[in-house]
Amino acid sequence: MIDGFRFLPEYFSPPAQKALLADVLGLLDDNPLYRGSMPRTGKPLSVRNTNLGPLGWVSDIKGYRYQPTHPVTGKPWTPIPQALLDLWRDVASFPAPPQACLVNWYEADSRLGLHIDADESAKDAPVISVSLGSRALFRLGGLERKSPTSSMRLASGDVVVLGGAARQAYHGVDRIYPDSSTLVPGGGRINLTLRRVTAP
Numbered sequence: 001m002i003d004g005f006r007f008l009p010e011y012f013s014p015p016a017q018k019a020l021l022a023d024v025l026g027l028l029d030d031n032p033l034y035r036g037s038m039p040r041t042g043k044p045l046s047v048r049n050t051n052l053g054p055l056g057w058v059s060d061i062k063g064y065r066y067q068p069t070h071p072v073t074g075k076p077w078t079p080i081p082q083a084l085l086d087l088w089r090d091v092a093s094f095p096a097p098p099q100a101c102l103v104n105w106y107e108a109d110s111r112l113g114l115h116i117d118a119d120e121s122a123k124d125a126p127v128i129s130v131s132l133g134s135r136a137l138f139r140l141g142g143l144e145r146k147s148p149t150s151s152m153r154l155a156s157g158d159v160v161v162l163g164g165a166a167r168q169a170y171h172g173v174d175r176i177y178p179d180s181s182t183l184v185p186g187g188g189r190i191n192l193t194l195r196r197v198t199a200p
């Protein structure tokens with residue numbers, strides 16, 4: 001496994017998962033899920049998303065970027081919940097807080113192609129992800145698209161840290177196992193990724 005990858009299974013206990021999910025669901029009214037699209041082609045993304053925090057990651061026909069406002073409502077994103085700021089403080093080993101929490105909502109047939117998180121200028125800050133709800137088949141590769149990959153299942157409450165070399169590694173989600181958890185309404189999966197966007 002590439003250096004700097006950390007897997008923290010069941011970092012969040014079942015009660016902590018419930019509390020975090022309630023926080024996130026409660027914030028969706030003000031930060032509605034929407035379906036972004038691929039740069040250039042405009043092809044709809046498989047996953048609906050929204051963001052929390054001072055900046056949010058947005059993908060549309062013009063490209064990928066971070067912006068302070070929701071592209072549909074035009075309003076600033078709501079702050080990142082405390083439980084996620086606490087997670088970052090505990091595991092990021094980085095002197096500044098995260099600026100973006102991308103909320104990805106996977107349905108039964110959603111997937112996320114192999115990619116590198118490359119739209120942040122704070123390259124020495126890790127990306128930290130939290131899984132809630134149904135299990136996912138996560139694939140982690142190396143620095144090149146053709147590097148060998150390994151796959152693992154991510155379950156509700158698991159945390160993954162992409163730091164060090166792994167921060168620049170290809171990764172993606174090949175499939176989810178719908179209804180493998182009853183936590184998320186509809187049997188889906190929510191992945192929360194915390195990112196530092198600008199160098200502090």
Ligand code: SIN
Pocket residue numbers: 104112129131136138154171172173191193
């Ligand atoms: C991502 O790469 O942004 C999300 C990974 C995941 O859903 O586990």
Ligand code: FE2
Pocket residue numbers: 115116117171
């Ligand atoms: Fe990613």
